[in-house]
Amino acid sequence: MKSNAETYEWNAGQSLRPKRSVLFLIAGLIALLAVGQGQASMSMPGMNMDDAAVTRLRGLKGQAFDVAWSKAMLDHHAAAVAMARTEVRQGRNTQIKKAATAVIADQTREITLMQSWLKAWKQPIYTPAVKMMAPATGISADRWFLSEMIPHHRGAVAMSRLTPGRSQNAAVKALSLQIIAAQSKEILQYRAWLKTVR
Numbered sequence: 001m002k003s004n005a006e007t008y009e010w011n012a013g014q015s016l017r018p019k020r021s022v023l024f025l026i027a028g029l030i031a032l033l034a035v036g037q038g039q040a041s042m043s044m045p046g047m048n049m050d051d052a053a054v055t056r057l058r059g060l061k062g063q064a065f066d067v068a069w070s071k072a073m074l075d076h077h078a079a080a081v082a083m084a085r086t087e088v089r090q091g092r093n094t095q096i097k098k099a100a101t102a103v104i105a106d107q108t109r110e111i112t113l114m115q116s117w118l119k120a121w122k123q124p125i126y127t128p129a130v131k132m133m134a135p136a137t138g139i140s141a142d143r144w145f146l147s148e149m150i151p152h153h154r155g156a157v158a159m160s161r162l163t164p165g166r167s168q169n170a171a172v173k174a175l176s177l178q179i180i181a182a183q184s185k186e187i188l189q190y191r192a193w194l195k196t197v198r
Contacts, residue, residue, distance in 0.1 A: 050076070050152075050155025050156075050158060056068060058166075061166045062166075065166040070172070073156065073160075073179075074114050074115070075130075076152070077110055077114075077128070078129070080149065080152055081104050081108060083133055083148055084145070086134055086144075087100035092141070092142060093193075093197060096142045100145060110175065111128070117171065133148070142193075143194065146194045146197060147194065149190055150187055153184075157180050163176040164176075
């Protein structure tokens, strides 16, 4: 998937080249459209949020990191729980619905834990930001859930991998390791199911 920077460079490069023919212009427009379609098809809810969170967290250490990491993970977990609830309501595959139920239980428990940390750190009550998400027309709830959760889990793992060198809180580090282990395992399982689920 091309980044915005790469897309900008491509556009800038094209604008510097002389337009020698209408055919060249058409070819350029087709290529640009293909890039846009590729970005749209590969983009998943949460990915931009994850990239921004990782960038922001990299510049923090100590309790400032712990607070920001907890809030970012609260948003992330709330989104995962929302998607999992949609799968439980609309999904048909028993195994995947069971996995979604586990996501709800595990991440709801972790949400409660992180909220308790923020309270102990004298932080204001934090309400996670959650966007309503549902399967697109023509896509089964089972396949939608797996396709969305794989990149979503990758984002949680990426944020959790920042903690060893930045957090000084043993509980935050422990939860980060737990998230990395559990969600990396789930990614592998979701990929396997995605090969057969329609």
